[in-house]
Amino acid sequence: MVKQLPLKIGIYIWLSLVIVFAILSPNKVGMLDETTKNMYFHVPMSIAATLAFFSSMWFGFRYLRHKNLEDDLKAEAASGLGFLFNILAMATGAIWAKFMWGAYWHWDPRQTTIFLLFLIYSAYFALRSAVEVPEKRASLSSVYSIFAFPPVIFLYFILPRMVPGLHPGAPEKNNPDVNPSVSGSTDMIIRLTLYAAMIGFAALYFWMHNLRSRSATLSAKLEARAAEEPA
Numbered sequence: 748m749v750k751q752l753p754l755k756i757g758i759y760i761w762l763s764l765v766i767v768f769a770i771l772s773p774n775k776v777g778m779l780d781e782t783t784k785n786m787y788f789h790v791p792m793s794i795a796a797t798l799a800f801f802s803s804m805w806f807g808f809r810y811l812r813h814k815n816l817e818d819d820l821k822a823e824a825a826s827g828l829g830f831l832f833n834i835l836a837m838a839t840g841a842i843w844a845k846f847m848w849g850a851y852w853h854w855d856p857r858q859t860t861i862f863l864l865f866l867i868y869s870a871y872f873a874l875r876s877a878v879e880v881p882e883k884r885a886s887l888s889s890v891y892s893i894f895a896f897p898p899v900i901f902l903y904f905i906l907p908r909m910v911p912g913l914h915p916g917a918p919e920k921n922n923p924d925v926n927p928s929v930s931g932s933t934d935m936i937i938r939l940t941l942y943a944a945m946i947g948f949a950a951l952y953f954w955m956h957n958l959r960s961r962s963a964t965l966s967a968k969l970e971a972r973a974a975e976e977p978a
Contacts (some may be wrong), residue, residue: 762947774936782846789839791948792832798952799829804896807889817964819885822892824959830868837861856910860902867895
């Protein structure tokens with residue numbers, strides 16, 4: 748825990764500076780106007796969710812290969828954090844929609860796909876809660892997480908760019924100013940702030956995953972020790 752203190756402080760300072768700068772910065776992206784500030788949270792949360800779901804798939808592979816229950820606990824921790832960041836991205840997207848389109852929900856392609864991911868990983872946790880045997884639960888969950896990740900890429904990054912919609916970056920919206928994460932025409936300060944926020948939230952995810960994994964592993968060991976002790 749002491750060894751992680753510098754990392755914890757570093758992440759805290761980094762994100763604090765990014766948040767303060769994002770809120771106070773006068774720089775705006777074309778049609779987004781003041782909602783540009785929301786972008787510094789909405790987009791990085793989506794990236795963090797993607798990293799988390801990828802981690803869940805990775806540890807699922809590791810469990811199926813090595814049959815180590817610690818890998819299953821790490822996969823569960825990753826899925827839980829991905830689920831959390833997905834909900835936060837969905838919420839910030841709804842706030843964005845309210846200011847841009849007049850209502851919190853329009854069933855825009857991106858809103859629809861992020862909701863589908865919510866359902867996919869809700870089923871993941873339902874599956875885990877339905878199986879009591881740890882080894883069987885770990886095997887089924889690992890297979891599920893492996894097959895669940897390709898839809899993450901398709902629903903997050905591919906389908907919304909194929910189907911017309913209201914969201915910036917949709918096929919009919921060819922203005923490069925509404926894609927600040929990739930557009931070279933966007934203000935450099937905006938792009939750097941967005942990239943800094945992405946790095947900060949990614950680091951936050953890895954730190955949180957480390958804590959959740961260690962906590963889950965410790966709890967599992969304590970439960971196993973308690974089960975071995977005579978009544």
